[in-house]
Amino acid sequence: MFLDSFNRFFFRLFPIPKFLVTSSFGLDISDESLKFVELIATNNGIKLGKYGERKIPIGIIEAGKIKDSKGLENVLTTLRKEEGIKFVRVSLPEEQVYLFKLNLDKAGLINVREGIELSLEEHIPIQAQEAIFDYETLKEDDQKLALQIGAIPQNIIENYLLVFRNSLISVQSFELEAQAISRSVIKKGDKGTYMIVDFGRTRAGIFIISEGVAVFTSTLNLGGDMLTGMIKKNFNVTTEEAEQMKKKFGLQRNSDNREIFSVLLNSVSVLRDEMMKNLLYWQTHKDEYGKDHPPVEKILLTGGDANLIGLAEYFSISTKNKVEVGNVWTNITDTGNSTPEITFNKSLTFAAALGLALGDFEYD
């Protein structure tokens, strides 16, 4: 506590030279868009710097895999020239990352990484030599080491690295989307258990964060665009009109909205079922020490369509859990004293990018 205060005081008087800090942008890449955010350390805390979104033409990235390297290079080169991006922290698509728990016996264990490498193939369908992995310690006692492992095929990372290298952008980290989002919506130091539902345009990610670590992730090919598409199809309106109807009525259940409600409910209930399945799995399975997992305290919604009218209430009633829309500024700025430039609704789409940019302010 005293050390923290001293550090804050010291670095306020003697800030680290910018040349050394390599302030990096958070870069959230999805199949159709690329979101970037820069956070700047000031004497009054962390402030929002440059931010924005660029469209990625369809076909360049599919399900997280780069299909057209040149196309992505062009997008990134333009971004570097326009925004002056030199260093980035990038989120990886959940579909490509394997996340699992591993218990290692301490007896005879010399190197943790070697220990993981030996048992990697028992947990993921790729060879250890062809995988890139990293770990986070969950628990440790005299005999055992409980680890959370993240692994990804080497070729995917190399493809991303090559594209960034050719675009003259240096990658500081490749992180899990779940990890990045949790860093922006869960208060730093909060060791509680939360479920985060990232309701994006094309897909929805469901993550469980416990003791600050992403311990469970799953992805569903259901997003805001699908809801808009269903309204468009059912009411025979244009995409813009369907989008407006979705935002105006959402999941409100009243006489004017009865038809839209039932149309949206079909899709949203699929997401609810997936959430329930994951919740059930979490609550019924034991942890690595044979104990019950801590109960999920709250479900946090992020993503562009998280603010859909009535969505939080619907999930709350149907899952019998506390559900609220996440505040992506939790660890960045005191919204009671200063107002960020981005609107609250818009900021929900930048949850991952903001969380990535926050990585600069934590130990790597």
Place this chain on the structure above:
Amino acid sequence: MINLIPNEEKKKKVLDFYFRLSVVFLMVLGSAMIIASVSILPSYLLSSVKKNTNIAKLESIKNTPLPQDDQKTLLAVSDLNNRLTMIENGDKNKYLVSENVISEIILRKMSDIKITQISYSNGTNQDRTILVNGYAPSRDRLLLFKQALVNDPKFKSVDLPISNFIKGSNISFSLTLLAK
């Protein structure tokens, strides 16, 4: 925090950081040296000019001939120094010879011979005369003492006048020695 960047890239990042740190250190060092040089430059120039002026002055003073009075004073001082050195050297060796002579006489003396006085004087031609007065219990003992001194190579001559043998016992004698 799980960071799925390859290990080689992580190492590169660390190297890159140290490279940047070195650059910052060198830049800070360079800036400090430039600032120090600039701030010290006026003082350096000023002291350099003063030094050159003083050297020139000293040279001109050295080259100026001394006045007559000063030359006399210098000669007097030099003469005085020589004299003082001589006195100091003489003072250092003042008792050296006499001590040696007295020690030699006492060494040769028998226990029953009493010496009452020894006088030492530097004569001309660097001759040193020693006069020894005392009492001997008998003529034989006195003669023995004289013989011991004669045998001593440190003495050139030993003079014991015959008048010293008038008395048969408890003889008051007076010996004259000439040291080498």
